[in-house]
Amino acid sequence: MKARRRPGARRRWPLVAGLLALALAAGRPAAAQDDAGEAAVAFRPFLLVSAQAYAARDTFEAAFGQSLQALVGGGLSIVSRRFFVDLSASRFRKTGERAFRSGGETFRLGIPLTVAITPLELAFGYRFRPSRRIVPFAGAGLGSYRYEETSGESDPEGNVDARHIGYLAVGGAEFLAARWLRVALDAHYTRVPGILGAGGISQQAGEDDLGGTAVRLRVIVGP
Numbered sequence: 001m002k003a004r005r006r007p008g009a010r011r012r013w014p015l016v017a018g019l020l021a022l023a024l025a026a027g028r029p030a031a032a033q034d035d036a037g038e039a040a041v042a043f044r045p046f047l048l049v050s051a052q053a054y055a056a057r058d059t060f061e062a063a064f065g066q067s068l069q070a071l072v073g074g075g076l077s078i079v080s081r082r083f084f085v086d087l088s089a090s091r092f093r094k095t096g097e098r099a100f101r102s103g104g105e106t107f108r109l110g111i112p113l114t115v116a117i118t119p120l121e122l123a124f125g126y127r128f129r130p131s132r133r134i135v136p137f138a139g140a141g142l143g144s145y146r147y148e149e150t151s152g153e154s155d156p157e158g159n160v161d162a163r164h165i166g167y168l169a170v171g172g173a174e175f176l177a178a179r180w181l182r183v184a185l186d187a188h189y190t191r192v193p194g195i196l197g198a199g200g201i202s203q204q205a206g207e208d209d210l211g212g213t214a215v216r217l218r219v220i221v222g223p
Contacts, residue, residue: 044077044222050090050188052214056196056207062099062106063113063201067212069094071119077220084125084137092117098151101204111151117210118146119190123170137186138171145192145210166192166211174220184218 050071054060060067073090098111125139142165149160172186190211197208 046218046220047074048218050214050216054212055209058205059202063096086123116148120144133176135174164195182220188214
């Protein structure tokens, strides 16, 4: 593709697994109660599925046939009546082919290429609360994005393991499905400059942004 390599980058996937385990083990969320008995602060685990159209369109189309890819993950949402903080982790992993561009055309080389992307994201935002059943929200934040690239080539020097900071914006709405279950649908925009573009198809296409625009579905356990 190819990302900017960071030699000796430590593996942080166990941190992602730990975050998901913590969120899922939370079970029925804890909540601080106000004087009226209503939850003032609630801690709510969630699962998420995301369909993201990557900004590096030519790079992803060359490797995988399309720029729209799926991520899955989970996290923890801390909410009050008007504000929220979301901590989430997600994962994309897929095997395609290495490719190169010449004369405006893309040629696939038949060499397997496996790419894994692990976003760890923190978002802050506002809940508009027009009703208990529907809660629109909007927010922004930042994340740490790990990019791993391996191929069938015998030379391990061609592999990549890099991590960069990126920025995000999110907006959508929560819908009450049951007393302790909500479903959220949102649009999620990320910008992660500088992680691609060091070589390969991403350099030839002039693409260095690993971000993009996604539609996310979250299943939330909480009030």
